Amino acid sequence: MTAQVPSPASDPAAPLRDLLVARIRENGPIPFAEYMRECLYHPEHGYYSRESAGRFGDYYTSVDVHPIFGRLLARQLAEMWEVLGSPLPFAVVEAGAGIGRLAAHILDFSARELPAFYAALEYVAVERSAARRAQHAERLAVHAAAGKFSNAAEIPLAIPVGCIFSNELLDALPTHRVVIENGKLREIYVGIEVEQLVEILHEPSTAKLDEYFREQGITLQDGWQAEACLEACQWIENAGRALRRGFVMSIDYGHEAGALYNERHNRGTLLAYRDHVVSENLLEAPGAQDLTSHVNFTAVDVWGRRAGLMRTGLVTQSQFLVALGRANEFADLYEPGQMEVEKLRARLLLKNLIHPEGLGEKFQVLIQRKGIEEPRLTGSSGY
Numbered sequence: 001m002t003a004q005v006p007s008p009a010s011d012p013a014a015p016l017r018d019l020l021v022a023r024i025r026e027n028g029p030i031p032f033a034e035y036m037r038e039c040l041y042h043p044e045h046g047y048y049s050r051e052s053a054g055r056f057g058d059y060y061t062s063v064d065v066h067p068i069f070g071r072l073l074a075r076q077l078a079e080m081w082e083v084l085g086s087p088l089p090f091a092v093v094e095a096g097a098g099i100g101r102l103a104a105h106i107l108d109f110s111a112r113e114l115p116a117f118y119a120a121l122e123y124v125a126v127e128r129s130a131a132r133r134a135q136h137a138e139r140l141a142v143h144a145a146a147g148k149f150s151n152a153a154e155i156p157l158a159i160p161v162g163c164i165f166s167n168e169l170l171d172a173l174p175t176h177r178v179v180i181e182n183g184k185l186r187e188i189y190v191g192i193e194v195e196q197l198v199e200i201l202h203e204p205s206t207a208k209l210d211e212y213f214r215e216q217g218i219t220l221q222d223g224w225q226a227e228a229c230l231e232a233c234q235w236i237e238n239a240g241r242a243l244r245r246g247f248v249m250s251i252d253y254g255h256e257a258g259a260l261y262n263e264r265h266n267r268g269t270l271l272a273y274r275d276h277v278v279s280e281n282l283l284e285a286p287g288a289q290d291l292t293s294h295v296n297f298t299a300v301d302v303w304g305r306r307a308g309l310m311r312t313g314l315v316t317q318s319q320f321l322v323a324l325g326r327a328n329e330f331a332d333l334y335e336p337g338q339m340e341v342e343k344l345r346a347r348l349l350l351k352n353l354i355h356p357e358g359l360g361e362k363f364q365v366l367i368q369r370k371g372i373e374e375p376r377l378t379g380s381s382g383y
C-alpha cells in the first residue's frame with residue numbers, strides 16, 4: 001500500500017500527510033499504531049477531530065439505525081442498577097460517546113419509562129474529540145439542566161458504583177500491526193520510499209507486543225499479518241481500576257482470540273472507510289478516512305482481569321437485544337400514537353440490528369463485572 005507525496009492543495013488528506021512526511025523524514029519510520037493515532041486523533045487534522053467528521057458519509061453504527069438500541073441498553077443499565085442494590089447515585093459512563101446521540105436515546109427513554117432509575121442516574125459522556133463534545137450541549141440540554149448529564153474528555157478517575165459502557169470505541173483505538181517473518185515477530189512501520197508513504201518492517205517497537213501474544217497463548221504462522229491493540233488493553237485496565245463496583249459493557253465487532261488469529265484473518269482485519277467504500281488502502285488518505293480493526297475480546301477479558309474485572313458474558317448483539325426486548329414484545333420500538341405504517345418501518349429497522357446479515361451477528365456484547373457475585377443479567381442470558 002502506498003500514497004503519493006507531495007499532496008495537491010485540494011486534497012483533504014494533504015495537511016496531515018505533509019506533517020507525517022516531515023516527521024518521518026526527520027525522525028525515521030513510525031509504528032503503524034502511531035500513524036493510526038495521528039490519522040484518527042490529531043487535534044486538528046484527525047478524522048475524529050474535524051468538525052466535518054463524516055458521520056453517515058463514511059459509516060453508520062447501531063445507534064443511527066433506531067432509538068430502540070439505546071432504549072434496550074437503558075433497560076439493561078437499569079437492571080444492572082437493581083442488581084447492585086439500587087444505589088444512589090449510579091454512574092453510567094459512556095466511553096467514546098461521539099456526538100451524544102446514544103446518550104440522548106438512553107436518557108430520554110429512562111426519564112419517560114424508568115423514572116426510579118433516572119432519579120438515581122448520573123450520566124457522563126466521555127469523548128476524546130472536542131468537536132464532538134461540543135455537540136452534546138444542545139442535544140442533551142434538558143438532562144444537563146436536570147443534573148443528570150455531563151461530559152468529559154476522559155473516564156473519571158474513581159467511579160464508586162456504576163457501569164462503564166461503549167459502543168464501537170475499541171475498534172477505533174490505534175493498533176499495532178505485526179508480521180511473522182522466518183518465525184520472528186516483526187512490526188509494521190510507516191516510512192517513506194521514493195516520495196511515498198510505505199509500510200516497512202522493523203524490530204517490534206515494544207516488548208509488550210511479544211507479551212500480548214504470549215499471554216493469550218496465540219501462535220501466528222509464518223507470513224501472517226495481525227493486529228495487537230495495546231491501547232485497548234490499557235483502556236480496559238484503566239476502566240477496571242477506575243470502577244470500584246459495577247459493570248463494564250463493551251459492544252463492538254470482533255472475536256475471541258481463537259477466531260481472530262487464524263487462517264481466515266491472516267492478513268489482519270484493519271480496514272479504511274470512506275464514502276461507504278471499504279478498502280485496504282490504509283495509507284491512502286491520512287485523516288480523511290476512518291480506520292478500524294476487529295476487537296479481540298479475549299484480550300479485553302485478560303487485561304480486564306488485571307484490574308479485577310471478571311467476565312459475566314459474551315453474546316451476539318442479536319442475542320442481547322432479543323433477550324431484552326422479548327419481555328414486552330419489543331413495545332419499546334414504538335412512539336405513543338404511532339400509525340401502523342410507521343410501526344412496520346420500526347420493525348424493519350429492528351431487523352437490521354438483530355439480523356445475522358445486518359449488525360446482529362457481527363457485533364458482540366462483552367459484560368464484565370467487579371465487586372459483585374455472578375449476577376443474572378437479561379442481556380447476557382442468551383435465549
Ligand SMILES: C[S@@+](CC[C@H](N)C(=O)[O-])C[C@H]1O[C@@H](n2cnc3c(N)ncnc32)[C@H](O)[C@@H]1O
Pocket residue numbers: 048061062063095096097098099102126127128129132153154166167168169172173
Ligand atoms: C466509531 S466512533 C463511535 C461513536 C459512538 N459510540 C457511536 O456508536 O456512534 C468512536 C468514538 O470514540 C471516540 N474515542 C476514541 N478514543 C477515545 C478515548 N480514549 N476516550 C474517549 N473517546 C474516545 C472517538 O473520538 C469517536 O467519537
